[in-house]
Amino acid sequence: MLKGADDVIMEQEDSASRHGEMTSWDINDIKLPQDVRQIDWFQEWPDSYEKHIYSSEDKNAQRHHSSWAMRNTNNHNSRILKKSCLGVVVCGNDCSTLDGRKIYLRPAICDKARQKQQRKCCPNCNGPLRLLSCRGHGGYPVTNFWRHEGQFIFFQSKGAHDHPRPETKLEAEARRSIQKAQTAFSLSSPRLKRIQKIESPTGAMLTPEALPLPLSKLDAYVLPANFGEHLSKSSQEPTLGSCCGRPPYLRVAGEDGDSGEADLPCTAPSPRHCTHPSTQHVLPMAEGGHDPFRPNAGPLGDEPSEEKSLLAYSSSCLPPPPYPVPQGGPRTMASGAKHHHHLSAPLRGSEGDRGQGRCCTGLSYCNDNAFFNLYPLR
């Protein structure tokens, strides 16, 4: 079913790759070819030594997008934009989810944000996070070059990523959105506050009844429509949240004055495996390969609505193993992933941090991070 779509996409990619490989230009050439017969589909995961020519109308190309975490690098050449790969953020404990998947988070692009990110905990086991640097280009990070010339945008990558793929930008953004939404939710729901006040100190779970309304409201103005759709189905799936202590939505109002960004060290006892039941709810990205950049709109890739739709977010810690994997497309993922009132389910089953109080005490941001991982969307 999904396979067919993937095959088509793969063919498009192959075509794009072949086309790119056949080009003889170099990004540093004084003059780049202007007799381009065929522009390429936008490549979300360019790897190795690839060259592509995109339409200048291609929104993704215009924005110099990449699902790799690429940061701007000053090459003192205003004509050629250079970016270098930041690698991937992994769990310092090398933990695995129940189904054996590893944690591969997207490094924050902003230096400051990245430092902050590294002080946070593994969403799966609360262990320390570690930045796995990219060394795919002669020991240096893989570099991507972008150059706008006339109707085209020339892209060239140098080096082959020697690390797994991080979550995509949209996945990372979605995770943050969830965190914010969750924070707003916890701060704006008097009823929840009251319950939190009563329950949280003991680590006891909220009653499921306390959530539906605020949650649906949250979905309405924070999450994309289809995002809510994802969530809705999840309510039917049994989940337990006992691995990392209190679930994210149980943060006590005012617990961290910094909306969940407290800089507290990870206190997890280095579990090698976090057997959180819900980690089985893994988006089968490897199969479908969610790919918001896929050319479902053609080489122009001008799909703002598609881009904006945060549908089918997999758990941020659950990238598509084994990597690299074939890229899929929005269509392929649209059929899956529906989680929603799911949030209420763990409330019942979890023991909270009563028994593991030290696991995540005061680490609400860990739990925020864990949100997506514990309740991945399908």
Place this chain on the structure above:
DNA sequence: TAATGCGGGCGTA
């Protein structure tokens, strides 16, 4: 708040 782009500046090969 973070992503992104730009550009100055420094160190190294």
Place this chain on the structure above:
DNA sequence: TACGCCCGCATTA
């Protein structure tokens, strides 16, 4: 000189 990298600033979402 090219390259990698750090930093600060401005803009944008």
